Amino acid sequence: MFNLAGYGPQIFRGTIVTVELSLLSLLVSFVIGLLGASAKLSKSRFLRGLATIYTTIIRGVPDLVLMLLIFYSLQIWLNDATDYLDSIQNSIDFEVSLDPFTSGVITLGFIYGAYFTETFRGAFMAVPRGQLEAARAFGMKPFLVFRRILFPQMMRYALPGLANNWQVILKATALVSLIGLSDIIKAAQYAGEGTFRTFYFMSIAGLVYLLLTTFSNGVLMLLERKYAVGVRKAVL
Amino acid sequence: MIYIIQNFGREFLYTDGYHITGLAMTLWLLLISCSVGFCIALPLAILRNARNPLVWGPVWLYTFVIRGTPLYVQLLIIYTGFYGLDFVRNSPPLAAFFKQGIDCTLLAFALNTGAYTTEIFAGAIRDTSFGEVEAARSLGMSQFTLYRRIIIPSALRRALPVYSNEVILMLHATTLAFTATVPDLLKVANDAYAATYNPFASFATVALIYLCISFTLIFGFRKAEGHFLAFLKP
Numbered sequence: 001m002f003n004l005a006g007y008g009p010q011i012f013r014g015t016i017v018t019v020e021l022s023l024l025s026l027l028v029s030f031v032i033g034l035l036g037a038s039a040k041l042s043k044s045r046f047l048r049g050l051a052t053i054y055t056t057i058i059r060g061v062p063d064l065v066l067m068l069l070i071f072y073s074l075q076i077w078l079n080d081a082t083d084y085l086d087s088i089q090n091s092i093d094f095e096v097s098l099d100p101f102t103s104g105v106i107t108l109g110f111i112y113g114a115y116f117t118e119t120f121r122g123a124f125m126a127v128p129r130g131q132l133e134a135a136r137a138f139g140m141k142p143f144l145v146f147r148r149i150l151f152p153q154m155m156r157y158a159l160p161g162l163a164n165n166w167q168v169i170l171k172a173t174a175l176v177s178l179i180g181l182s183d184i185i186k187a188a189q190y191a192g193e194g195t196f197r198t199f200y201f202m203s204i205a206g207l208v209y210l211l212l213t214t215f216s217n218g219v220l221m222l223l224e225r226k227y228a229v230g231v232r233k234a235v236l
Numbered sequence: 237m238i239y240i241i242q243n244f245g246r247e248f249l250y251t252d253g254y255h256i257t258g259l260a261m262t263l264w265l266l267l268i269s270c271s272v273g274f275c276i277a278l279p280l281a282i283l284r285n286a287r288n289p290l291v292w293g294p295v296w297l298y299t300f301v302i303r304g305t306p307l308y309v310q311l312l313i314i315y316t317g318f319y320g321l322d323f324v325r326n327s328p329p330l331a332a333f334f335k336q337g338i339d340c341t342l343l344a345f346a347l348n349t350g351a352y353t354t355e356i357f358a359g360a361i362r363d364t365s366f367g368e369v370e371a372a373r374s375l376g377m378s379q380f381t382l383y384r385r386i387i388i389p390s391a392l393r394r395a396l397p398v399y400s401n402e403v404i405l406m407l408h409a410t411t412l413a414f415t416a417t418v419p420d421l422l423k424v425a426n427d428a429y430a431a432t433y434n435p436f437a438s439f440a441t442v443a444l445i446y447l448c449i450s451f452t453l454i455f456g457f458r459k460a461e462g463h464f465l466a467f468l469k470p
Contacts, residue, residue, distance in 0.1 A: 171306040192316070192317070202313040209309060
């Protein structure tokens with residue numbers, strides 16, 4: 001159906017990289033979001049302040065700026081740190097170099113962790129307090145309360161926001177090609193430059209993204225239905 | 237950081253001596269793309285709620301495609317893709333348009349924010365309470381008057397909080413302009429980085445500027461919400 005002029009495998013590999021990057025970033029930001037939301041709702045004023053500063057700064061600054069900032073600075077800081085380690089221990093030569101994929105996961109996770117923090121904070125607050133009190137009255141330890149009571153119910157309220165964040169992350173992975181990742185965009189750019197048909201190959205990249213977002217939309221709708229058994233959802 | 241502000245301060249704010257750069261360029265991009273996007277979105281939002289599938293179908297397709305693909309891909313298609321097409325290259329006005337990075341950027345941004353805004357406005361129009369429409373009809377308003385006097389003003393007011401979010405996201409999206417050689421804030425930061433090899437200072441400076449713009453916009457929209465949505469206050 002499509003004439004890919006021999007660039008098919010490259011585009012396919014790029015697609016895999018994009019999907020891997022989005023899934024790993026989702027995982028990282030999910031965890032950061034849970035931690036951030038717990039910090040925001042904790043009793044410690046220091047933790048609350050820290051989480052508020054984190055979400056405010058991250059959500060106020062463009063993701064591309066943060067990505068370039070973290071990508072270039074992180075490497076320099078790592079170099080400084082390893083140089084320092086070298087200086088105190090001469091026998092081993094420490095060296096850590098960040099590839100675009102790792103820094104992409106770290107930065108995307110860090111950025112969208114802030115958005116997840118807000119999503120989870122709202123969802124945590126939507127779970128009735130009585131449920132947590134009841135769990136504690138049964139003698140459950142805090143982690144067990146989280147695992148058995150808070151998390152499953154919280155997910156129901158968090159899913160619409162989560163679905164939204166996932167779509168944004170998926171689309172944000174396109175930016176990582178700017179710091180040198182060989183993802184679908186890079187593959188399409190190479191193919192376009194090689195064949196002088198940039199429009200065609202870029203459209204194919206767009207189509208792949210469209211398929212990914214549509215497919216994940218369907219999956220998320222099923223998930224939402226599963227978590228929202230017996231709950232009426234507002235019509236969009 | 238001080239070195240960067242001393243040497244690139246003017247570029248960061250408005251000009252490098254030849255072109256508009258930095259903050260002025262970013263705000264210009266934001267203003268134009270949001271106004272054009274708004275003008276696209278308002279009629280499309282009305283069509284989006286039409287009963288005829290031949291009317292709402294194309295609008296749905298437009299928002300679906302734009303919202304399902306990254307803005308960066310759209311920008312690349314418009315900026316690098318279109319100029320490679322024969323019919324564009326053979327028609328001088330089109331070729332002149334697509335050769336300019338700024339034209340392509342504005343077109344991509346306007347189409348992008350137009351799609352998101354269409355869905356925001358369409359949602360607000362759909363949520364207009366049935367009673368208001370019924371009351372307007374019973375007063376004998378024509379369809380046009382109904383939209384002009386009742387539906388649009390009310391829908392735009394109710395869409396304001398979500399729309400303000402979209403404007404902030406658009407501000408963040410303008411950073412992509414530097415990939416199309418438009419000298420916006422991020423491009424200046426990139427130049428500063430290339431000149432000083434100090435990524436943290438260069439990008440942190442520009443991050444602070446973006447943070448200030450975001451806060452100003454949020455503050456402005458809060459004020460506007462207080463004014464336009466006063467009737468929703470408890």
